[in-house]
Amino acid sequence: MPDRSVLLDHITIRFGNFTAVDNANLKINSGEFFSFLGPSGCGKTTMLRCISGFSEPTEGKVLIGGKDMAGVGPNKRPTALIFQHLALFPLMTVAENIAFPLEVRGVSKKERRKKADELLEMIALPGIGDKKPGELSGGQKQRVAIARALAVEPDILLLDEPLSALDLKLRQHMRTELRAIQKQVGVTFIYITHDQGEALTMSDRVAVMSRGVIEQVGEPDRIYNRPRSAFVASFVGENNAVEGIIKGQSGETAALETPMGTFEARVGGGRKYKAGDKALLFVRPEQLIPGESANAFQSVLSRQEFEGATNHVFANTGDQELRISMVNAGLAGSLPGQGETLSLGFRPLNATILPVGHMASEA
Amino acid sequence: MNRHTLFGGAYAIAFFSFLFGPLIIMSMTAFNSSRFPRVSPWECFTTGWFNELFGNARLMEGLLNSVIIGVGVVALAVPIGLAGALALSELPAKLRAALYTVLILPILIPGVVLGISTIVLWGQISRGMGAGFLYNGYFLTIVGQITFVSAYAMLVFIARLQRFDATQTEAALDLGATPGQAFRKILLPFMAPAIGSAAFITLLASFENYNTTVFTVLSESTFTTALASKVRHGTDPSLSALAVIIITITLVGALTNEALQRRKEAEMGGRASRSPLYLNPVTRTLTHPGVVLAILVAVIGGISYAGSQHDSSVCEAGVLQEKLDRQEELRAAQRAKIEAMEAEQEKTLPKSNSAFGGAFGGLGTPAPAPEPAPKPESPSAFGGAFGGITAPKTDE
Ligand SMILES: Nc1ncnc2c1ncn2[C@@H]1O[C@H](COP(=O)(O)OP(=O)(O)O)[C@@H](O)[C@H]1O
Numbered sequence: 001m002p003d004r005s006v007l008l009d010h011i012t013i014r015f016g017n018f019t020a021v022d023n024a025n026l027k028i029n030s031g032e033f034f035s036f037l038g039p040s041g042c043g044k045t046t047m048l049r050c051i052s053g054f055s056e057p058t059e060g061k062v063l064i065g066g067k068d069m070a071g072v073g074p075n076k077r078p079t080a081l082i083f084q085h086l087a088l089f090p091l092m093t094v095a096e097n098i099a100f101p102l103e104v105r106g107v108s109k110k111e112r113r114k115k116a117d118e119l120l121e122m123i124a125l126p127g128i129g130d131k132k133p134g135e136l137s138g139g140q141k142q143r144v145a146i147a148r149a150l151a152v153e154p155d156i157l158l159l160d161e162p163l164s165a166l167d168l169k170l171r172q173h174m175r176t177e178l179r180a181i182q183k184q185v186g187v188t189f190i191y192i193t194h195d196q197g198e199a200l201t202m203s204d205r206v207a208v209m210s211r212g213v214i215e216q217v218g219e220p221d222r223i224y225n226r227p228r229s230a231f232v233a234s235f236v237g238e239n240n241a242v243e244g245i246i247k248g249q250s251g252e253t254a255a256l257e258t259p260m261g262t263f264e265a266r267v268g269g270g271r272k273y274k275a276g277d278k279a280l281l282f283v284r285p286e287q288l289i290p291g292e293s294a295n296a297f298q299s300v301l302s303r304q305e306f307e308g309a310t311n312h313v314f315a316n317t318g319d320q321e322l323r324i325s326m327v328n329a330g331l332a333g334s335l336p337g338q339g340e341t342l343s344l345g346f347r348p349l350n351a352t353i354l355p356v357g358h359m360a361s362e363a
Numbered sequence: 364m365n366r367h368t369l370f371g372g373a374y375a376i377a378f379f380s381f382l383f384g385p386l387i388i389m390s391m392t393a394f395n396s397s398r399f400p401r402v403s404p405w406e407c408f409t410t411g412w413f414n415e416l417f418g419n420a421r422l423m424e425g426l427l428n429s430v431i432i433g434v435g436v437v438a439l440a441v442p443i444g445l446a447g448a449l450a451l452s453e454l455p456a457k458l459r460a461a462l463y464t465v466l467i468l469p470i471l472i473p474g475v476v477l478g479i480s481t482i483v484l485w486g487q488i489s490r491g492m493g494a495g496f497l498y499n500g501y502f503l504t505i506v507g508q509i510t511f512v513s514a515y516a517m518l519v520f521i522a523r524l525q526r527f528d529a530t531q532t533e534a535a536l537d538l539g540a541t542p543g544q545a546f547r548k549i550l551l552p553f554m555a556p557a558i559g560s561a562a563f564i565t566l567l568a569s570f571e572n573y574n575t576t577v578f579t580v581l582s583e584s585t586f587t588t589a590l591a592s593k594v595r596h597g598t599d600p601s602l603s604a605l606a607v608i609i610i611t612i613t614l615v616g617a618l619t620n621e622a623l624q625r626r627k628e629a630e631m632g633g634r635a636s637r638s639p640l641y642l643n644p645v646t647r648t649l650t651h652p653g654v655v656l657a658i659l660v661a662v663i664g665g666i667s668y669a670g671s672q673h674d675s676s677v678c679e680a681g682v683l684q685e686k687l688d689r690q691e692e693l694r695a696a697q698r699a700k701i702e703a704m705e706a707e708q709e710k711t712l713p714k715s716n717s718a719f720g721g722a723f724g725g726l727g728t729p730a731p732a733p734e735p736a737p738k739p740e741s742p743s744a745f746g747g748a749f750g751g752i753t754a755p756k757t758d759e
């Protein structure tokens with residue numbers, strides 16, 4: 001098995017005075033499905049183009065399979081990039097598209113066709129080899145682009161928001177499919193997306209980016225349950241943020257005084273606080289539980305949004321609006337009505353205290 | 364509403380008559396045996412003017428020169444234009460605007476200036492380097508025309524390049540293509556239609572150019588310069604015949620191109636696999652641009668052959684006889700008049716028809732007998748122009 005790892009060694013990429021990627025430093029393991037997740041404009045594409053060789057980092061090194069890639073052009077790197085808009089060649093047939101990497105390597109026509117048919121088989125689209133890309137549906141184009149990239153037999157497949165142009169159903173279907181293809185071929189996938197659902201469901205590990213900075217790297221559940229910054233907490237999933245002042249810290253947890261009361265919660269990122277420090281408390285909507293005795297407080301229900309399996313309930317305590325997820329109890333159960341006062345609470349380990357920082361909406 | 368459509372219709376008719384009227388009238392004159400290009404009075408249907416056109420040695424020699432020069436200009440101007448357009452697309456915006464102006468400048472400079480400056484420059488070069496062989500009409504005309512014709516080509520390429528998705532090239536590079544392969548296999552095929560258009564436009568521009576060519580061609584002549592000097596000595600229907608040929612070629616080209624574009628569009632857009640026109644093998648073959656071209660060429664060939672077999676001499680002899688009879692009548696009348704005058708012993712001269720009488724009537728001058736209409740020799744200046752029947756002089 002070849003070494004299909006990617007090491008980003010203190011990468012900084014600048015355009016003039018603007019820093020698009022700021023000191024990215026991480027290792028992507030061989031055969032991993034790795035995602036960069038961040039809002040648009042945070043530098044994801046810039047990072048990907050640097051890995052694929054279309055641009056060189058201003059500072060730092062890219063190592064693929066342990067080899068320094070400085071000065072190695074995109075056509076010489078063991079990577080294949082799937083562009084945001086796919087960039088299929090409209091004048092060529094599907095088979096010619098897929099076999100293009102072989103054509104430029106001087107493989108004979110017959111062998112090219114054979115390989116193209118094999119790959120079409122793999123993406124479950126046999127028999128469309130003679131069509132033009134213009135004749136395909138969005139999902140088919142998507143798969144053809146993947147097949148074309150795999151024809152290179154790359155060690156690393158780079159995907160730049162490849163599903164963003166598809167409709168919701170197809171997007172969800174393609175997630176499963178991409179994951180399956182990745183398991184099948186064993187190639188390292190580096191996947192870029194601004195859609196946290198995509199990143200969390202498909203990836204082995206996720207790097208969350210904001211403003212050119214990698215805020216956190218980790219497994220999806222760790223990113224979700226143990227955010228290390230206000231940005232990650234607010235960008236990944238829904239979260240309630242409450243400002244407060246630290247009263248004191250004892251090991252893993254700290255007490256935070258807020259306008260809603262004083263709460264005990266887990267300290268994020270293993271940080272140390274002094275009494276009087278400003279901080280933010282993050283509690284996820286599904287962790288606010290009616291009738292929970294820990295960290296209990298009173299709240300008045302203001303409105304509800306129905307979404308099938310879960311209901312989004314909004315409640316006010318003072319000026320603070322809180323978002324609560326409640327499982328649909330069905331016809332047999334019942335949900336509290338508007339204007340009712342509700343006693344809510346949350347377990348200290350299921351909420352996170354993080355330093356004040358920029359949040360997703362401000363990114 | 365109704366009045367609007369009425370007005371619109373009338374306007375459309377007026378507009379199209381204005382556009383195409385002259386072409387239609389001129390095309391008709393090519394088939395009238397009258398020595399002056401006119402449709403009324405209609406004398407005889409003839410195809411003789413085509414023979415006269417092809418029999419004109421000076422024009423035919425010019426045509427050959429035009430083709431040689433045209434091929435040379437296309438072969439050089441198209442790559443230069445493409446290179447210019449590519450260079451522009453790679454540059455940062457500010458530099459691009461500056462270079463664009465420089466490259467477009469030759470279009471704005473009067474052709475006369477380009478022509479003279481080409482002779483001056485290459486005269487210097489050929490004398491300075493002892494390369495006298497460079498100082499000939501073909502070479503000078505090619506380089507002279509390229510200076511502005513390549514800018515036309517560049518404009519065509521710029522328009523096409525603006526629609527090019529640069530990630531296509533990146534994708535090719537990423538898939539392992541060398542920059543050269545990416546150029547040949549991705550960009551060039553995309554540019555192919557523009558290369559076709561550019562070649563066509565540059566060929567036309569070269570072919571029809573007069574202002575620059577008349578200087579740079581030196582003692583040779585191109586089709587256009589030969590035509591211009593012929594027209595200076597008067598026009599005859601063989602020029603209408605030329606117009607008919609040019610219009611026909613243009614129409615055939617346009618129709619074939621349309622067939623080609625439609626098929627391409629249908630194939631690219633995925634309509635080809637749905638449209639009944641493309642599913643039925645018969646209509647699919649019939650609408651193939653090659654077949655369209657072949658059919659058009661066959662039809663025109665057939666018509667041309669039939670036309671070449673047409674003999675208008677009987678009719679023309681009839682018309683001639685009519686004219687002679689008329690002339691004889693007039694002469695007789697004149698003689699009678701003279702006799703009458705002589706009888707009255709008056710000294711006034713008999714009133715003869717003026718030159719303009721000949722010009723507009725073509726009849727009645729007491730001059731040598733008129734020649735049969737389609738004659739390969741060029742008619743003299745005013746004789747040819749006004750359908751007169753004076754003695755033919757030789758063209759200079
Ligand atoms: N070639 C460039 N020159 C200048 N700025 C650029 C260039 N490419 C990207 N940027 C800037 O870098 C930032 C990150 O862009 P990008 O990596 O495309 O973001 P995304 O995360 O949406 O893919 C953006 O603010 C963008 O404007």
Ligand SMILES: [Mg+2]
Pocket residue numbers: 044045084160
């Ligand atoms: Mg992007």
